[in-house]
Amino acid sequence: MATSRTAGKTRGSAQGAGALRRIKRFFDDYSIIYAVLILIVILSIASPDFLSLKNFTNVFRQISMIAILTIGMFFVMVGGGIDISCGATVGLTGVLFAMFMVNYGMHPVPAFILTVLAGVLIGTINGTLVTRFGIPAMIATLGTQSISRGFTYVITGAYPISGIPESVSFLGRGYVLGLEWLPWPVFIVAILAIIAHYMAQRTRFGRSVYAVGGNPEAAYLSGIKDKRIQIISYIALGALSAISGMILTSRLASGQPNGGLTWEFEAVTAAVIGGVSITGGRGRVFGALLGAILIGLLTNGMTLIGMESYPQQMVKGIVLVLAIGFDIYSINKKSKN
Amino acid sequence: MAEYALRINNISKSFPGVKALDDVSFDIKKGELHGLVGENGAGKSTLIKILSGVYSTDLGSFELNGVPVTVDTPLEAQQLGISVVHQELKLVESLTVKENIFLGRPFKGKMGIDWQKLRDEAVNLINRLNISLDPDELVSNLSVAQKQIVEICKALSYNADIIIMDEPSATLTEKELETLFSILHELKAQNITIIYISHRLEEIFKLADTVTILRDGKHIDTLPVNQVDREKLISLMVGRTLGMEYPKRKVEIGEPVLEVKNLNRKGVLHDVSFTLHRGEILGFAGLVGAGRTEVARAIFGADRGVTGEILLNGKTYSPKNVSFAVSNGIGLIPEDRKEQGLVLDMMVKENISMANFKSIMSSVFLMPKKEESIAHKFIDALHIATPDAERQVKYLSGGNQQKVVIGKWLNAESDILIIDEPTRGIDVGAKAEIYSLMCDLAEEGKAIIMISSDMPELLGVCDRIMVMHDGRITGELMAEEATQEKILEYAIM
Numbered sequence: 001m002a003t004s005r006t007a008g009k010t011r012g013s014a015q016g017a018g019a020l021r022r023i024k025r026f027f028d029d030y031s032i033i034y035a036v037l038i039l040i041v042i043l044s045i046a047s048p049d050f051l052s053l054k055n056f057t058n059v060f061r062q063i064s065m066i067a068i069l070t071i072g073m074f075f076v077m078v079g080g081g082i083d084i085s086c087g088a089t090v091g092l093t094g095v096l097f098a099m100f101m102v103n104y105g106m107h108p109v110p111a112f113i114l115t116v117l118a119g120v121l122i123g124t125i126n127g128t129l130v131t132r133f134g135i136p137a138m139i140a141t142l143g144t145q146s147i148s149r150g151f152t153y154v155i156t157g158a159y160p161i162s163g164i165p166e167s168v169s170f171l172g173r174g175y176v177l178g179l180e181w182l183p184w185p186v187f188i189v190a191i192l193a194i195i196a197h198y199m200a201q202r203t204r205f206g207r208s209v210y211a212v213g214g215n216p217e218a219a220y221l222s223g224i225k226d227k228r229i230q231i232i233s234y235i236a237l238g239a240l241s242a243i244s245g246m247i248l249t250s251r252l253a254s255g256q257p258n259g260g261l262t263w264e265f266e267a268v269t270a271a272v273i274g275g276v277s278i279t280g281g282r283g284r285v286f287g288a289l290l291g292a293i294l295i296g297l298l299t300n301g302m303t304l305i306g307m308e309s310y311p312q313q314m315v316k317g318i319v320l321v322l323a324i325g326f327d328i329y330s331i332n333k334k335s336k337n
Numbered sequence: 338m339a340e341y342a343l344r345i346n347n348i349s350k351s352f353p354g355v356k357a358l359d360d361v362s363f364d365i366k367k368g369e370l371h372g373l374v375g376e377n378g379a380g381k382s383t384l385i386k387i388l389s390g391v392y393s394t395d396l397g398s399f400e401l402n403g404v405p406v407t408v409d410t411p412l413e414a415q416q417l418g419i420s421v422v423h424q425e426l427k428l429v430e431s432l433t434v435k436e437n438i439f440l441g442r443p444f445k446g447k448m449g450i451d452w453q454k455l456r457d458e459a460v461n462l463i464n465r466l467n468i469s470l471d472p473d474e475l476v477s478n479l480s481v482a483q484k485q486i487v488e489i490c491k492a493l494s495y496n497a498d499i500i501i502m503d504e505p506s507a508t509l510t511e512k513e514l515e516t517l518f519s520i521l522h523e524l525k526a527q528n529i530t531i532i533y534i535s536h537r538l539e540e541i542f543k544l545a546d547t548v549t550i551l552r553d554g555k556h557i558d559t560l561p562v563n564q565v566d567r568e569k570l571i572s573l574m575v576g577r578t579l580g581m582e583y584p585k586r587k588v589e590i591g592e593p594v595l596e597v598k599n600l601n602r603k604g605v606l607h608d609v610s611f612t613l614h615r616g617e618i619l620g621f622a623g624l625v626g627a628g629r630t631e632v633a634r635a636i637f638g639a640d641r642g643v644t645g646e647i648l649l650n651g652k653t654y655s656p657k658n659v660s661f662a663v664s665n666g667i668g669l670i671p672e673d674r675k676e677q678g679l680v681l682d683m684m685v686k687e688n689i690s691m692a693n694f695k696s697i698m699s700s701v702f703l704m705p706k707k708e709e710s711i712a713h714k715f716i717d718a719l720h721i722a723t724p725d726a727e728r729q730v731k732y733l734s735g736g737n738q739q740k741v742v743i744g745k746w747l748n749a750e751s752d753i754l755i756i757d758e759p760t761r762g763i764d765v766g767a768k769a770e771i772y773s774l775m776c777d778l779a780e781e782g783k784a785i786i787m788i789s790s791d792m793p794e795l796l797g798v799c800d801r802i803m804v805m806h807d808g809r810i811t812g813e814l815m816a817e818e819a820t821q822e823k824i825l826e827y828a829i830m
Contacts, residue, residue, distance in 0.1 A: 021727070198702075201703075202702045202703050203701065203702060203703060204694040204698065204703065207691075207694065208694075210680075210683065211691055214680035214681070214682045214683055215676070217676060218677055218678055218679055218691075219680065220639070220659060221659060221669060221671055221677050222659075222663070222692040222745065223662070223663030281682050281683075
């Protein structure tokens, strides 16, 4: 009897421990929530304009394009890579989208498809350089960044392409069903994030990305096609950069050759402060997304309290270094235990 | 003069959730070779890290040559004359032997570094060990054994009178071991005290004067080696008497499942041919670098540039990549679990399902429930000691990690398992379990290739042993006729 009672007791406490563990794991995965909440409280106190639906809608719309990049960056970084060409891809694809419609008179739908394909192509090149030729990701994408940006200036002469058809303006400026709190870009981010989350957590591809980023050798020796997985993650980021670029073009009603400048920096920062490890293998889609939101709130808050844009850039740099420092610190701490 | 080089008094050390050392006390005599044994997790590493100033103690103290001391940093330990030769060697590969020995302490001359003096001092140290090693050679060109020698010279250069050797023999070949042993004798002759940690008990009996046994963080006993035998020592380590160390069972050998003919890879493999049968455990013996792992990788499709013919169940099989090999029922349990076998940050269940995602999928999605139940199936079947299937594998012991890798291939429904160094770095109790598991699998009709540098293990577990040397198969021995001497003869021919 005594034994059966203890057995029952352990089972009960094991269940309780299981729930606790799940809660603990949730906060381990999404510890950035604290940072977001603290920032919201501070900014609400610092600026009376901050805490309003209108401001939040505004912030979300502003960060939406970077958030889309962050979702792609999530896969690349969890898979153990990095892509600093994605900002330039935004610029190039944004301009291409405009040129397809303005210079070649294309209907928006085929223009959209061709632009996505351009993003896919850039992603394929990045992925191939990194996996097949073994060029360090940082260097390979530094190269493609320069190529893409240069090419953008060559085809545009560094002038914006204006005259975008009104029919695509909804993409950057419209509201879903006319709802004032749901701009199209925000809606697109939400959909993409949900898809990405399920891909990461519940598909073979997603699991493979984690495995490859966690230990490429072990993944390869388990029959996972590590290189293919990595290439696909670069392609996903390329395609998402194209979508981001098209939203930008629609939002500005013109293709801007400088579009997406330094966005790779914002996307990497967002991913890292959202818990994506720079050494690969760890992170969550919604964590990275919260990272993007945090960056957006920070930028918005700094603007509201009247900070100029140059010091803002310094603050963001400090945030990135701190986030990476924290990441490395926690990796070292874990490996010591 | 004090009789003891080191007295350890009531040392305790806790980490969150574990008491790594619990009131440990023992004495180490001057000039003796003191063996330190215990299963993984017994507290050996923690003790070493405390002695070498990496960790601080919670309680307790040391006496060095009769004087109470505190060791707060690795530098202090070195200055006190305690040096550690680590399992993972810490050398700068791109520098020469002499530069590594005196790393960070160059001899200053009139014009910068006094290279002549540096070289002379290095030669002195190497001569003290009575071996030959070129002080001008780059460390990256050295074998593991030679690198170890550099580490030992480095320790001597600090005037160490206590040298701690953490599993020095784990990656050495038989021949290199002989060199290591002779070096240890030299050191002893120079009245240097050595603390020697090893999982290979035969070395303890061969080398040590005294042996200390730790178990679960507690000091179990310190005895002169001549007062203890192998069985006694093992039972002190595991706290119970083990049954047969090698549970070899008679299994009916079935039809050939894998026929390898004239496998070649330029400069690595030369005309390797052999046949593996159902229910058989086929051993591969040889020195490190003999090409055994390369044979495994060739069959597993992990390397390019392999030619030759392989028949799998009578049909031609040409493994163009790993996933092809996996889907044809071949599994590889690599020699380096942590680097090649597991994704350490991932959970037990994720590692188990990694080689066969289909087993946990319904059409498109991975099913957490399925994954959970499959993980529990193997946790139960293989007796994997883990609190739950969600535990990250990095927190498991070596033996349990190895079982997770085996579980991965069982879940992938592999018929042929290639196990490279199945028990490296695994403690005695868990070893027996792994052997028994391998026998179970053979009984179930799986065919197993076992690569090992541990001779007793090869002799105890295998039905047949192929011996390799320099990329060639140089001998084949049936279990009945195989002896260590015969294997060695083929291995160094």
